[in-house]
Amino acid sequence: MQSFHPQRRLLMGPGPSDVHQRVLDAMARPTLGHLDPDFQGLMEEIKGGLKALFQTENRMTYPVSAPGSAGMETCFVNLVEEGDKVVVVKNGVFGERMRQNVLRAGGVAVMVEFEWGSAPDVDVVAETLAANPDARILAFVHAETSTGVCADAAELCALAKKHGCLTIVDAVTSLGGIPVRVDEWGVDAIYSGSQKCLSCTPGLSPVSFSEAALEKIRNRKSIVRSWFLDLTLVMDYWEGDGGRSYHHTAPVNALYGLHESLVMLFEEGLQAAFERHRMAHDMLVGGLSDMGLDMFVDEAVRLPQLNAVAVPEGVDEAGVRTRMLKDHGVEIGAGLGPLAGKIWRIGLMGNSARPECVERCLGALSASLAAGHNS
Numbered sequence: 001m002q003s004f005h006p007q008r009r010l011l012m013g014p015g016p017s018d019v020h021q022r023v024l025d026a027m028a029r030p031t032l033g034h035l036d037p038d039f040q041g042l043m044e045e046i047k048g049g050l051k052a053l054f055q056t057e058n059r060m061t062y063p064v065s066a067p068g069s070a071g072m073e074t075c076f077v078n079l080v081e082e083g084d085k086v087v088v089v090k091n092g093v094f095g096e097r098m099r100q101n102v103l104r105a106g107g108v109a110v111m112v113e114f115e116w117g118s119a120p121d122v123d124v125v126a127e128t129l130a131a132n133p134d135a136r137i138l139a140f141v142h143a144e145t146s147t148g149v150c151a152d153a154a155e156l157c158a159l160a161k162k163h164g165c166l167t168i169v170d171a172v173t174s175l176g177g178i179p180v181r182v183d184e185w186g187v188d189a190i191y192s193g194s195q196k197c198l199s200c201t202p203g204l205s206p207v208s209f210s211e212a213a214l215e216k217i218r219n220r221k222s223i224v225r226s227w228f229l230d231l232t233l234v235m236d237y238w239e240g241d242g243g244r245s246y247h248h249t250a251p252v253n254a255l256y257g258l259h260e261s262l263v264m265l266f267e268e269g270l271q272a273a274f275e276r277h278r279m280a281h282d283m284l285v286g287g288l289s290d291m292g293l294d295m296f297v298d299e300a301v302r303l304p305q306l307n308a309v310a311v312p313e314g315v316d317e318a319g320v321r322t323r324m325l326k327d328h329g330v331e332i333g334a335g336l337g338p339l340a341g342k343i344w345r346i347g348l349m350g351n352s353a354r355p356e357c358v359e360r361c362l363g364a365l366s367a368s369l370a371a372g373h374n375s
């Protein structure tokens, strides 16, 4: 075997996004023991940074030692008990994954489905909640990465409260790219990922839980069906005032990376980061329009950080992506499920949400489309 030296690509798909050299450098620093006092200080800083990012005072805010899917599973496996009814909003890939999580936790999923590419209709969700007065939880995706649609999280959370439900919110693609206001909205459980708008490497999942969520977990009649993700155990590791107890070995160097990406985000300022994502989006949409390409999602519900572009009639969707990667070193994403072959997904997440990245992506797309016409 030989050492692996990957080429540098510009990552502009649905994640992972472009990782800043400062984050990579941070990860190359000396590994500490995971119970070393210096490392514990770093853990505290990460928790504080994540609280600011989630805009919450929730004590139980920390990064799960695994990718976004594990954060998703942490929320469901802790909050859903045998027989619990969960209303799940689905308008893309990740709503379906939520359903799978409910079933595995022993719950009953009541689905409210919307067309891929459209936003959840709050009135329809309200009808479903009214028709299911025994529902305990409402689960929805804030930023649906498979389509580039933003859900009205404030409205959906308010609705859940009105119907006596807790909320589980997928903020994997939203966190760091658009505002996520956990306390103001009244979110009870939320999960994200390190590799989207935080521009860190994949493999960590920030989560946060409200007091009401913790109360439901404390009152469980049965034990949590996952040992690794059981919050009551993990928290002794991440909280443990006056000495942490061993639960698992934290991915020490990965956490250096997350810490550095948070440092960079707060140096820039959250508001400035949101504005940068918005400006990159406007620039991309303008450039696509100049090329005669149409956006797939209505302007009112578009995410700035995930852009679904309609593939023109007769264009070889996969061929264009392959040329962009091979000839230009730029990665963009394909459509999933019913949108396979119909859209490209261009991510403007974190470090990829910069004018020079947008320019390079537009140039690569334009050249790859032209090369397709000539071949």
Ligand SMILES: *Cc1c(COP(=O)(O)O)cnc(C)c1O
Pocket: 015, 067, 068, 069, 070, 072, 094, 141, 143, 144, 145, 170, 172, 173, 193, 202, 203
């Ligand atoms: C990427 C993503 C996930 C899964 O995260 P992984 O880190 O790939 O496990 C979940 N939900 C949404 C909306 C995502 O975009």
